[in-house]
Structure formats: C-alpha cells, structure tokens
Amino acid sequence: MKIKKEDGNRKMQIEIKDDFDLGKIADSGQCFRFNKCGDGYSVVAGDKYVFVKEVGDDKYDFSCDEETFEGFWENYFDLETSYSGIRKLIDKKKDIYLYSASEFGKGIRILRQDPWEMLISFIISQRKNIPAIKASIEKLCALSGKKIATDPEGNIIYSFPTPKELSKVSMDQLTACSLGYRDKYVHQAAMDVFSGACDLDSYKELSDEGLMEKLLALYGVGVKVANCEILFGYHRLNAFPKDVWINRVLELRYPQGFLFDKYAPYNGVMQQYLFFYSRSEGLEG
C-alpha cells in the first residue's frame, strides 16, 4: 500500500493491491451508511466521515489527512488482512458454488465496525429490507447524532448517536424513525449500554461462546442478530449469520452440508460471498 499526499493533507491517494471494491462492499449488507454519492462513495462510521473515490490503477482518493487515514480508516477497511489470501482457501473443484460466489464477490472485505453501532443497526435490521434499515438509521442519526460533515452532494452528515445520546431519545422519537416494534429493543439496548449493564468493550475479551451468551441476553437480540454483531461488530471472521438468503443457499446448494471445518476461521467471509452472490443471482434452479 502506497500513500501520496495532496491538497495540503486534505486528500490522500492510496494504492490498494488486495481485494477492494467499494461498490460491492456498499452492497454487501454489512454496513448501512456506506453509499454511492456522485462519482465516489460516502462512508460514515461513528463520528467519522470520509468520501472515497476510485481513480484507477488500484488507486483511491480519500478525503482525509494522513493521520486520520492511518489512525482510523486503514483499520476500518481492514487493510492489513489479505482477502485474496482467504479466497485461496476455496477449492474450485470441490466447491464450485462457493468458488463462483467468491469470484463474483471478489473485492468484498469485512469492515472493522464499531460494536455499539453494529448492535443497534442489526437490532433495527430484523424483518426489514436494506433500504428501510438505512432510512431508519439515517433518521435516528439526524435526530440524536451530531453534524459532522457535508457530502459532495450537499447533504448534511450526522454521527451515529452515542449510547448516552440514544438513551435520551424518547419512545415517541424512536417511533418517528419508523422502527416499528423494534423501538423498545433499541431503547432498552441504549439504556443497557449507557448504564454499563452491557459493557460491549469488555466483551472483546470473551470467548466466542461467552460473547454469544452475553449478546443473546439482550432484549431484541436473537441468534441471527448476535452473529451479525460477532462478525461485523467484533470482527470475528468465523461467525456465520444465517438469514433467509443464506438458509436458501444452504438448502439448495449444500444439501450435504457446508464445509465449515475447511473454511475456519474464515466462515464469515465465505458467508459474505454467498450472501452477495445469492442476492444478485437469485436462486432459481
């Protein structure tokens, strides 16, 4: 990875040789504030904002200074991990479906997102389609987050609310975010995290099983949401969330069973390829 400074440090040009496809990451379903905007992508994480644009030859412009890139975005995009290396675990002859999915999804990475933001986002996600999830989250951020930037199209960008900020939002205000019956789950999670009853930071030390147990104890968090939190919020790449799409893939394409042992500890990355592929392909026939 090479770094080139421009424009008085306000813009960085980075060369990324490993798998890196902004469009696929945006559509991979792991993030909800990562959207196409003009000729690039608008990315919001917590109280950070960056505009990223591909400029050819594996080079990308980031609208931030070097310190912010190295201190935050480099880690956020998980640039130290080789996803091309992970794809090499897939045997084309023995698992042609996953191989096809991984070729199709080449460029996807698992972002290192914040456990708090992921917890709330995936609680909201249940029984909602992706546009609806995004709309709810944006309303929530506009309601209780802070103004942190303006995107190239002139939209004001708000930070994701902190536990303190979200715990102060009334149930009526949550209802106004189209959360539906999830409003009480979000409220309770905010109260639990703000009070310290749920200490997401300390959960990093737990075993996979211990972490799962803590997450399932939260109101509104079941196995699917907990697995999303473990994979996307805690970046434990072996977590394998099973949603309706993945279940469809497992039933149709893996009647003999998926090779979880073979792909450990990267089953979660494989899940992303399968998810992305199944959604765009459809699963007829």
Place this chain on the structure above:
DNA sequence: AGGCAGGTTCTTA
C-alpha cells in the same frame, strides 16, 4: 389487497 422484508418474543401444548 395481501404478502413479505437479512427475526425475536410471547404464547400455547
């Protein structure tokens, strides 16, 4: 108009 969307909780046997 009725069903469904990246599920979870609550109720009932």
Place this chain on the structure above:
DNA sequence: TAAGAACCTGCC
C-alpha cells in the same frame, strides 16, 4: 422444548 402466532412499517 418446540412449534405457531404476533409484531410495526413500507413497498410491490
């Protein structure tokens, strides 16, 4: 312990 129903809301 395990199915089945109920649940908000928006969109096709």
